[in-house]
Amino acid sequence: MAKVLVIGEQADGKLNDAIAKVVNCAQAIGEVDVAIFAKGGDGVAAEAAKISGVNKVLLVENDVNEHALAASLAPQIVALAAEYTHILGSSSTVGRDVMPRVAALLDVAQVTDIMSVEGEYSFKRPVYAGNAIVNVDVPNDKKLVGTVRVASFKAADQGGSAAVESVNVDAEIPTHTRFVSTETSGGDRPDLQSAKVVVSGGRGVGSEENFAVIYSLADKLGAGVGASRAAVDSGFAPSDLQVGQTGKIIAPELYFAVGISGAIQHLAGIKDAGTIVAINKDADAPIFEVADIGLVGDLFSVLPELEAALG
Amino acid sequence: MKILVPVKRVVDYNVRIQVKSDNSGVNLDGVKMSVNPFDEIAVEEALRIKERGEAEEVIAVTIGDSAAQEQLRTVLAMGCDRAILVEAPSDLEPLAVAKTLKALVEKEDAQLVIAGKQAIDDDSGQVAQMLAALLSCAQATFASKIELAGDSAKVTREVDAGLETIEVDLPAVVSADLRLNEPRYVKLPDIMKAKRKPIDTLSLAELGVDGTNQLTVSNWSAPSAREPGIKVEDVAGLVGKLKEKGLL
Ligand SMILES: Cc1cc2nc3c(=O)[nH]c(=O)nc-3n(C[C@H](O)[C@H](O)[C@H](O)COP(=O)(O)OP(=O)(O)OC[C@H]3O[C@@H](n4cnc5c(N)ncnc54)[C@H](O)[C@@H]3O)c2cc1C
Ligand SMILES: Nc1ncnc2c1ncn2[C@@H]1O[C@H](COP(=O)(O)O)[C@@H](O)[C@H]1O
Numbered sequence: 001m002a003k004v005l006v007i008g009e010q011a012d013g014k015l016n017d018a019i020a021k022v023v024n025c026a027q028a029i030g031e032v033d034v035a036i037f038a039k040g041g042d043g044v045a046a047e048a049a050k051i052s053g054v055n056k057v058l059l060v061e062n063d064v065n066e067h068a069l070a071a072s073l074a075p076q077i078v079a080l081a082a083e084y085t086h087i088l089g090s091s092s093t094v095g096r097d098v099m100p101r102v103a104a105l106l107d108v109a110q111v112t113d114i115m116s117v118e119g120e121y122s123f124k125r126p127v128y129a130g131n132a133i134v135n136v137d138v139p140n141d142k143k144l145v146g147t148v149r150v151a152s153f154k155a156a157d158q159g160g161s162a163a164v165e166s167v168n169v170d171a172e173i174p175t176h177t178r179f180v181s182t183e184t185s186g187g188d189r190p191d192l193q194s195a196k197v198v199v200s201g202g203r204g205v206g207s208e209e210n211f212a213v214i215y216s217l218a219d220k221l222g223a224g225v226g227a228s229r230a231a232v233d234s235g236f237a238p239s240d241l242q243v244g245q246t247g248k249i250i251a252p253e254l255y256f257a258v259g260i261s262g263a264i265q266h267l268a269g270i271k272d273a274g275t276i277v278a279i280n281k282d283a284d285a286p287i288f289e290v291a292d293i294g295l296v297g298d299l300f301s302v303l304p305e306l307e308a309a310l311g
Numbered sequence: 312m313k314i315l316v317p318v319k320r321v322v323d324y325n326v327r328i329q330v331k332s333d334n335s336g337v338n339l340d341g342v343k344m345s346v347n348p349f350d351e352i353a354v355e356e357a358l359r360i361k362e363r364g365e366a367e368e369v370i371a372v373t374i375g376d377s378a379a380q381e382q383l384r385t386v387l388a389m390g391c392d393r394a395i396l397v398e399a400p401s402d403l404e405p406l407a408v409a410k411t412l413k414a415l416v417e418k419e420d421a422q423l424v425i426a427g428k429q430a431i432d433d434d435s436g437q438v439a440q441m442l443a444a445l446l447s448c449a450q451a452t453f454a455s456k457i458e459l460a461g462d463s464a465k466v467t468r469e470v471d472a473g474l475e476t477i478e479v480d481l482p483a484v485v486s487a488d489l490r491l492n493e494p495r496y497v498k499l500p501d502i503m504k505a506k507r508k509p510i511d512t513l514s515l516a517e518l519g520v521d522g523t524n525q526l527t528v529s530n531w532s533a534p535s536a537r538e539p540g541i542k543v544e545d546v547a548g549l550v551g552k553l554k555e556k557g558l559l
Contacts, residue, residue: 011472067475069477070440070450070452071443071449071450074444092471093452093453093468093469093470093471094470094471096436096452097440097450097452097453098440099440100405100436100437100438100439100440100441100444101440101441101443101444101450102444103406103437103441103444104406104409104440104441104442104444104445105444107406108406108525109404109405109406109524109525109526110405110406110435110437110441111526112434112435112436112437113434126434126534127432127433127434128322128328128337128431128432128434129431129434130534131327131328131533131534132328132330132337132531132532132533132534133531133532133533133534134528134529134530134531134532135528135529135530136526136527136528137526137527137529138525138526138527139525142525174447174449175480176448176449176479176480176483177449177450177451177477177478177479177480178477178478178479179475179477180465180476180477180478181475181476182470182472182473182474182475182476183473183474183475183476184472184473184474185473186473193471229489232490233489233490238473239455239469239473239474239488239490240469240470240471240472240473240474245431245434246349246428246429246431246488246489248471253558254553254558264324264327265324271534274558275553275556275558276537276540277549277553288540288542290537290540291540292537292538292540292541293540293541293542293543293549293552293553294540294541294542294543295542295543295545295546295548295549296542297545302546305546306546306549306550309546309547309550310550310559
């Protein structure tokens with residue numbers, strides 16, 4: 001039977017929400033263990049143990065694991081690999097950084113962005129910004145290393161009670177890569193990737209100051225905030241808000257695209273959104289081809305009116 | 312110091328690709344091909360490093376069929392000193408591409424590789440990390456800033472939570488994100504000059520690389536289309552629709 005190791009990402013003592021989705025994908029393949037790499041990771045391991053369907057949580061504590069550096073994580077993951085047929089990470093920046101490094105150390109190819117499991121060694125994944133879907137078959141005599149496109153999976157339920165096992169790994173951790181600092185834009189708005197509602201602004205918003213209208217509507221709706229690449233490149237919004245092929249791929253129930261034209265690369269990030277609302281002053285903007293509800297108008301009059309109507 | 316920049320020939324980012332009706336791939340007949348946009352950014356960064364006097368030579372490499380010479384000419388016109396074409400099937404998978412690049416890094420003794428963060432055709436995002444693993448060296452993916460300081464580099468990375476800065480010893484592999492720089496436009500005289508720059512051609516066998524893919528890719532299909540939407544006249548109409556759908 002297939003045995004899957006899921007790499008459980010953590011930051012600041014919290015398990016990444018994406019992991020419950022990766023576990024859900026992994027359950028379609030076989031028995032699932034979760035590995036946590038942390039400096040003092042009891043809390044994170046306990047969170048992972050509560051995900052229903054997890055068989056066992058492996059806790060690898062080491063001071064170098066305070067920050068997720070691919071160069072340090074990869075040899076530790078490889079040291080755990082022997083017992084597993086599959087090793088899965090998420091499509092987060094941590095997963096995308098570390099998993100190919102793991103694959104190459106194991107001399108196996110990687111399947112990026114698994115969107116469905118067709119068989120133990122058969123998957124579907126998107127290519128060309130999601131404009132085509134392909135089947136990928138992997139040789140079953142090799143370990144499978146992959147990342148899971150989290151927007152394609154629901155989170156596994158809570159309510160599990162897996163055992164947590166502390167393990168020591170025999171891995172040589174290189175010194176050529178050192179953490180220096182992080183800078184987060186922070187704020188207490190819902191996280192873009194797990195928010196039920198997201199309001200995104202594009203170049204049409206015009207400036208960083210004007211982006212206040214996006215934040216204001218988002219706060220009214222309890223929504224997360226996103227941005228197009230043009231808005232990020234122009235300095236209206238920080239880079240971690242970029243939605244799209246090369247930004248975040250999200251699946252909110254409700255998505256507002258405000259002053260966004262609807263380039264292929266942007267649409268790639270919202271294919272799984274429930275309802276897409278587009279507000280754009282150009283009636284011919286391509287965003288209206290995918291929007292469920294379109295409103296042609298100037299965002300600077302529409303947004304205040306909408307806020308007022310929401311009471 | 313030499314900088315190696317892998318560049319891939321891909322369908323231009325403006326093209327709306329079509330899946331072939333027999334599900335065997337996407338239609339590439341007469342489709343515009345370009346340098347992968349992230350690789351253009353990588354080339355630009357390498358050139359700026361050289362122009363600051365921190366590198367002597369920028370070498371562009373592509374692994375694919377000979378049509379990719381066109382893309383090599385483009386980056387030579389941008390300012391790369393020379394280029395290498397490794398002849399291989401254009402669908403060579405990232406692991407084999409990384410193995411080929413490893414052989415070239417060793418052959419050229421390059422201290423820095425700047426690749427793109429992903430190829431916009433296969434969207435794999437694997438080559439840079441795999442290459443770093445094979446070279447047992449440092450990697451810095453999704454870079455939005457690179458500062459060299461002797462035999463190390465400080466790299467700012469675009470991560471989910473914001474920006475992260477790490478320090479890596481050279482040799483290292485960096486992958487370029489969108490905000491690293493804005494690539495220069497090539498001018499006509501540069502295109503003329505680039506015609507005289509050398510392109511070496513090598514085979515996978517000469518580099519000792521096995522070019523068989525492990526993955527089998529098949530059954531191409533278009534993603535399921537969304538239901539056609541509606542347009543509302545005004546804010547009241549929008550609010551009404553959202554309420555009807557139970558979203559407000
Ligand atoms: C390699 C690569 C990767 C990329 N990755 C991404 C990605 O991940 N995400 C992404 O978003 N893009 C990405 N892009 C960029 C993408 O191609 C588009 O350039 C970008 O999405 C355009 O952003 P925009 O819609 O905000 O700007 P524009 O296309 O300029 O559209 C602005 C829109 O605002 C409207 N507007 C202007 N004023 C108003 C007003 N007052 N009221 C209402 N509407 C108004 C205009 O009618 C227009 O439709 C990528 C590009 C490349 C080459
Ligand atoms: N066939 C290739 N030839 C040269 N460089 C490549 C090739 N494939 C990928 N690369 C490089 O690796 C990066 C990431 O590609 P990928 O891992 O396929 O998404 C690209 O941006 C290029 O810099």
